[in-house]
Amino acid sequence: MKKRWMKWLALGLMGSLTLTACSNGGGSKEANAQLTEEEKNALYTEVGTYPITNEPITMTMFQRIVPNIIDYSTNEFTKYMEEKTNITWKFESATSDAVTEKINLLMAGGTPPDVFIFDTPDEAKFGVKEGLLLPIEDLIEENMPNYKKAMEEVPAIKGRTTATDGHIYNIATVNQCYHCTYAQKMWVNTMWLEKMGMDVPTTTEEFKEVCRKFLEINPKGVAIAGSNDGWFQDPTPFLMNAFILDPGYDTDPKLVLNPEGNVDVIVNKDEYKEGLKFLNELYEMGAIYEGTFTQNSGQLRNLMAQEGEPVLFVPAGTISDVIDSVSNNETYRHYKTIAPIEGASGLRQATYYKHAGIGATSFAITKDCKYPEAALRWIDYMFTLEGTLTSQFGFEGEDWKYAEEGQVGLDGRPATYEILTAYSSEPQNKDWQDVGVSYRTADMRMGAATEEGRDVGSPEGIEELLLQETKNNYEPYPQPEGNYDILPAIKLTAEESTEIQTISVELEKYAEEMRVAFISGTKDIDAEWDDYIKGLEKLQLSKYIEVYNNAYTRQYK
Known part of the structure; x- marks a missing residue:
């Protein structure tokens, strides 16, 4: 194909x-x-x-x-x-x-x-x-x-x-993509769940128990894998959400809007510390693949393609980024999303990227x-x-065509176009896929022709699959009112950008290194947390937050 x-x-x-x-x-x-x-x-x-x-x-x-x-x-x-x-x-x-x-x-x-x-x-x-x-x-x-x-x-x-x-x-x-507004997804291999006789986990304790059981029956398996550069392929944010809102794709130190309505970060909060301790428990029991924080998305794909379906949980904005739906369709069909898991405090939330789309x-x-x-x-x-469809999907008449009368789009309204070739994320030299510029409004995306009863496990059913998984497992778990929230886009002035240029680089590097060190256990989080907080302040975290908060206030208050 x-x-x-x-x-x-x-x-x-x-x-x-x-x-x-x-x-x-x-x-x-x-x-x-x-x-x-x-x-x-x-x-x-x-x-x-x-x-x-x-x-x-x-x-x-x-x-x-x-x-x-x-x-x-x-x-x-x-x-x-x-x-x-x-x-x-x-x-x-x-x-x-x-x-x-x-x-x-x-x-x-x-x-x-x-x-x-x-x-x-x-x-x-x-x-x-x-x-x-x-x-x-x-x-x-x-x-x-x-x-x-x-x-x-x-x-x-x-x-x-x-x-x-x-x-x-x-x-x-412009990409007003419904499933992208909940792109922080976790996928589980349902074949392994069935073999273990276990249900999809709904809490942090259940998640830990499923990982433990998986490693017992499959000692050479990988309970949780990810990458350091793929689209939402870091497992930390999904798991951290059971403790505190993690903005996901934002670079460390993870800017958010705090409950008081001001710009803040999560990396110095007690809830973040508790989330890191949970991740460390998973790492110490061998659940988190040791290459997760160093391998790229290509290496993750290679791991996912190994014989025997070795990976139980994998984070990804779309499963098609980590498993090819054409050449490895049987494995592809085994993965379904899990809803956000609930932490000890009762927090259960999906990160909602409400400002996404432009x-x-x-x-x-x-x-x-x-x-x-x-x-x-x-x-x-x-x-x-025509330009968007050609750059994204291929040529008219071969990879896509304008919809015919009577065809229905994803939202039930008349379709505007039909995709003719199945999605594949394997290396190719035909198009630019998602690394160019395109104009995909919500109406345009929903205008893709579908058919009643389309098989969501087929390569052709990728949009239907993502719509279904998002609707069922992420939209029902909004971020609680009065809690942390996602920031809108903030534009710094030239002076502000210059003021924090070095600060932001050093903070990002430090927060990322310490995150991995606390998770992997090379740093003792209880013994060294206070020094870590002092390190953030030494790198002028307060100044960093102040600059962004002033810019946010100027633009949105």
């Missing part, structure tokens, strides 16, 4: 001359001087038409390396867009764990690319303060009819993308880019239904 992804309609290249942009030297203002109006008129076609330029041009792009995309340069979606637009991209990339460091190096004395996609430089520092990113609000008005329409349909885009100086440096991506820093242009209009017109295609 074909993998889920893109198709390519060949459009003839126009002309033979290749114009080279920032890819030939990057930071040189002279080499990358903006075009005159006369040159623009000669180069560009009418806005909203393709190709974008009358002659081929080349630009550079920074893009994240992910395990399921083989090579951006030879990827079919890349080639399709090259033929469609007359724009060739040369790529500079970094793996997920090195993205931030690589971006900072490129911006601070390196040779920045023309554009960054998916991961972009710190807006306050490199845009507002240093002027290394290009303000694009006027260029959006002149070159992006599809994005302008999206901003009208989703008004929050403008507020989310407007920087503290009033300029716009980033194009947003990625506000998804496509930025550096100041010396010679062809910013071309870059924005290129990304504007992604804000059409």
Whole structure:
């Protein structure tokens, strides 16, 4: 069966001359001087038409390396867009764990690319303060009819993308995904539960007992596995929620909104300490796989694919990220989500990402880019239904098609499109999947055609599966009123960003190292907790919280 992804309609290249942009030297203002109006008129076609330029041009792009995309340069979606637009991209990339460091190096004395996609430089520092990113609000008005329409349909885009100086440096991506609002999921292998004769655990004690029983009958098995870079593949947040709200994907020291309505962190709270002690109990009994905090998502997938289905519990935003639904469908069908587990205090909650849906820093242009209009017109295609479906799923007629009359979408209303190829997260070179920019509103996502009685265990049933699991096991467990809550997006000023730049790096490193040390037992949590708290304050945790709280107050109070 074909993998889920893109198709390519060949459009003839126009002309033979290749114009080279920032890819030939990057930071040189002279080499990358903006075009005159006369040159623009000669180069560009009418806005909203393709190709974008009358002659081929080349630009550079920074893009994240992910395990399921083989090579951006030879990827079919890349080639399709090259033929469609007359724009060739040369790529500079970094793996997920090195993205931030690589971006900072490129911006601070390196040779920045023309554009960054998916991961972009710190807006306050490199845009507002240093002027290394290009303000694009006027260029959006002149070159992006599809994005302008999206901003009208989703008004929050403008507020989310407007920087503290009033300029716009980033194009947003929209993904109003229901199951993503409860992405912090835990999956259990139901085959093993049946063999053990045990029910799905509902409390921390039951969870511990299921792990203990599993290891008794399967000493070489893995009770809990995870990764350090996959989408919600760290087991800590799900388990910590039985003690205190864990925001999950937020980096340490885990910013939240406290019961008093102020910005705070959880990593210095007594409830967090109790959660770490529970995790340490699991680790000491051999339940948590020792590689969980060091292995990447690719290594987790390899572990999950081993013979005998060795893993009992695995955290993941979607099970299809850790088990291929096509090549390993039997194992894939064995995994179902478990609802949040209840702690000793009676707390039982699912993290609800109510502010999710708009990625506000998804496509930025550096100041010396010679062809910013071309870059924005290129990304504007992604804000059409065709562009989003092609970049995400493949080619019309092969991987997707427009819905026919009578077809019904996921929400019971008339469908707008149908996906024809089954999802697979195996390495492929056809499309960009989820590491580009797309326009997926709630209506768009629910407009995918389905059929009555679709098998949710099939590769084609992934959306139905995630909807079902989310509705049944996570939505019924809201965060308690008057408790900790998820923060909305906070924009720091350039001064604020500079003030905590070093603090945030050191705090994140320290809190993460101590979290793993307390869980693994290399640090005694009872004996060394007070010193740990002192360490946080020594690294200016109070200043860190103060800066974020002031920014939150400015924006939301």
